[in-house]
Amino acid sequence: MTENLRCSWHECKNEVGPNLRIDGDPYCRDHYRQVIERSFVDAYDEWDGSSEPGQHFRYWFSRYFEFLIERKELALPTLMTGARIRDRGYEFKKTERGLEFSIIRHPFAWSAKKVSYEEKQRWGFDLEAKTARLILS
Numbered sequence: 001m002t003e004n005l006r007c008s009w010h011e012c013k014n015e016v017g018p019n020l021r022i023d024g025d026p027y028c029r030d031h032y033r034q035v036i037e038r039s040f041v042d043a044y045d046e047w048d049g050s051s052e053p054g055q056h057f058r059y060w061f062s063r064y065f066e067f068l069i070e071r072k073e074l075a076l077p078t079l080m081t082g083a084r085i086r087d088r089g090y091e092f093k094k095t096e097r098g099l100e101f102s103i104i105r106h107p108f109a110w111s112a113k114k115v116s117y118e119e120k121q122r123w124g125f126d127l128e129a130k131t132a133r134l135i136l137s
Protein backbone atom coordinates (compact mmCIF):
# COMPACT_ATOMS: atom_id res chain seq x y z
CA MET A 1 0.00 0.00 0.00
CA THR A 2 1.39 3.38 -0.95
CA GLU A 3 1.35 6.17 1.52
CA ASN A 4 -0.83 9.03 0.41
CA LEU A 5 0.78 11.99 2.10
CA ARG A 6 -0.67 15.46 2.19
CA CYS A 7 1.16 18.76 2.38
CA SER A 8 1.99 19.95 5.91
CA TRP A 9 1.00 23.53 5.09
CA HIS A 10 -2.08 24.72 6.92
CA GLU A 11 -5.23 23.67 5.03
CA CYS A 12 -3.32 22.67 1.90
CA LYS A 13 -4.77 19.53 0.35
CA ASN A 14 -2.14 19.02 -2.32
CA GLU A 15 -0.19 15.85 -2.61
CA VAL A 16 3.43 16.08 -1.63
CA GLY A 17 6.28 15.96 -4.10
CA PRO A 18 9.07 13.42 -3.91
CA ASN A 19 11.82 14.38 -1.44
CA LEU A 20 10.18 17.65 -0.50
CA ARG A 21 10.66 17.43 3.24
CA ILE A 22 11.57 20.06 5.79
CA ASP A 23 12.32 18.90 9.33
CA GLY A 24 10.73 15.58 8.39
CA ASP A 25 7.44 17.14 7.25
CA PRO A 26 6.32 16.63 3.66
CA TYR A 27 5.24 19.55 1.48
CA CYS A 28 3.74 20.09 -1.94
CA ARG A 29 5.95 21.78 -4.52
CA ASP A 30 4.61 25.30 -3.95
CA HIS A 31 4.73 25.21 -0.18
CA TYR A 32 8.12 23.60 -0.11
CA ARG A 33 9.40 26.61 -2.01
CA GLN A 34 7.57 29.01 0.27
CA VAL A 35 8.93 27.48 3.47
CA ILE A 36 12.50 27.35 2.18
CA GLU A 37 12.42 30.93 0.89
CA ARG A 38 10.70 32.38 3.90
CA SER A 39 12.98 30.57 6.35
CA PHE A 40 16.04 31.82 4.53
CA VAL A 41 14.78 35.41 4.28
CA ASP A 42 13.87 35.37 8.00
CA ALA A 43 17.32 34.07 8.93
CA TYR A 44 18.88 36.70 6.63
CA ASP A 45 16.85 39.49 8.29
CA GLU A 46 17.72 38.28 11.78
CA TRP A 47 21.44 38.17 11.04
CA ASP A 48 23.22 41.44 11.86
CA GLY A 49 25.14 41.19 8.61
CA SER A 50 28.67 41.64 9.88
CA SER A 51 29.38 39.02 12.54
CA GLU A 52 29.76 35.39 11.47
CA PRO A 53 26.28 33.94 11.17
CA GLY A 54 25.36 30.95 13.32
CA GLN A 55 24.13 27.49 12.41
CA HIS A 56 20.55 28.64 11.88
CA PHE A 57 21.51 31.04 9.10
CA ARG A 58 24.03 28.63 7.61
CA TYR A 59 21.46 25.87 7.48
CA TRP A 60 18.83 27.92 5.67
CA PHE A 61 21.28 29.59 3.31
CA SER A 62 22.60 26.16 2.40
CA ARG A 63 19.11 24.78 1.78
CA TYR A 64 18.02 27.79 -0.23
CA PHE A 65 21.21 27.64 -2.29
CA GLU A 66 20.68 23.93 -3.00
CA PHE A 67 17.05 24.57 -3.83
CA LEU A 68 17.92 27.21 -6.44
CA ILE A 69 20.54 24.96 -7.99
CA GLU A 70 18.14 22.01 -8.16
CA ARG A 71 15.55 24.17 -9.88
CA LYS A 72 18.22 25.57 -12.18
CA GLU A 73 17.37 29.06 -11.00
CA LEU A 74 20.84 29.96 -9.88
CA ALA A 75 23.53 30.78 -12.38
CA LEU A 76 26.72 29.30 -10.98
CA PRO A 77 30.03 29.44 -12.84
CA THR A 78 31.51 26.42 -11.08
CA LEU A 79 30.52 23.52 -8.89
CA MET A 80 29.64 24.62 -5.39
CA THR A 81 27.34 22.96 -2.92
CA GLY A 82 25.27 24.39 -0.14
CA ALA A 83 26.78 21.92 2.31
CA ARG A 84 30.29 23.21 1.62
CA ILE A 85 29.20 26.78 2.17
CA ARG A 86 27.43 25.81 5.39
CA ASP A 87 30.45 23.97 6.77
CA ARG A 88 33.35 25.99 5.39
CA GLY A 89 32.05 29.45 4.57
CA TYR A 90 33.43 32.33 6.59
CA GLU A 91 33.81 36.11 6.54
CA PHE A 92 30.14 36.43 5.75
CA LYS A 93 28.97 39.97 5.12
CA LYS A 94 25.64 41.45 4.15
CA THR A 95 25.63 43.55 1.01
CA GLU A 96 23.07 45.82 -0.58
CA ARG A 97 21.79 43.04 -2.81
CA GLY A 98 22.54 39.95 -0.77
CA LEU A 99 25.70 38.69 0.81
CA GLU A 100 29.33 37.80 0.37
CA PHE A 101 31.39 35.03 1.91
CA SER A 102 34.81 33.46 1.65
CA ILE A 103 35.57 29.81 1.24
CA ILE A 104 38.70 27.71 0.92
CA ARG A 105 38.50 25.47 -2.11
CA HIS A 106 40.68 22.76 -3.58
CA PRO A 107 40.22 23.35 -7.31
CA PHE A 108 42.39 20.55 -8.66
CA ALA A 109 42.32 18.09 -5.80
CA TRP A 110 40.41 15.69 -8.06
CA SER A 111 42.89 15.64 -10.92
CA ALA A 112 45.14 12.72 -11.85
CA LYS A 113 48.18 14.76 -10.92
CA LYS A 114 46.98 14.81 -7.33
CA VAL A 115 48.10 18.37 -7.01
CA SER A 116 46.75 19.57 -3.76
CA TYR A 117 46.54 23.21 -2.99
CA GLU A 118 44.11 25.51 -1.37
CA GLU A 119 42.63 28.56 -2.87
CA LYS A 120 40.71 31.21 -1.00
CA GLN A 121 37.74 32.44 -2.96
CA ARG A 122 35.36 35.27 -2.24
CA TRP A 123 31.82 34.86 -3.50
CA GLY A 124 28.91 37.22 -3.91
CA PHE A 125 25.31 36.06 -3.80
CA ASP A 126 22.71 38.39 -5.27
CA LEU A 127 19.31 37.66 -3.78
CA GLU A 128 17.32 39.66 -6.30
CA ALA A 129 19.01 38.45 -9.47
CA LYS A 130 19.61 34.99 -7.97
CA THR A 131 23.17 34.84 -9.14
CA ALA A 132 26.34 33.76 -7.46
CA ARG A 133 29.63 35.09 -8.72
CA LEU A 134 33.25 34.72 -7.93
CA ILE A 135 34.56 38.10 -6.77
CA LEU A 136 38.12 37.14 -5.94
CA SER A 137 40.34 34.10 -6.04
Ligand SMILES: [Zn+2]
Nearest residue numbers: 007012028031
Ligand atom coordinates in the same frame (compact mmCIF):
# COMPACT_ATOMS: atom_id res chain seq x y z
ZN1 LIG B 1 0.94 22.65 0.00
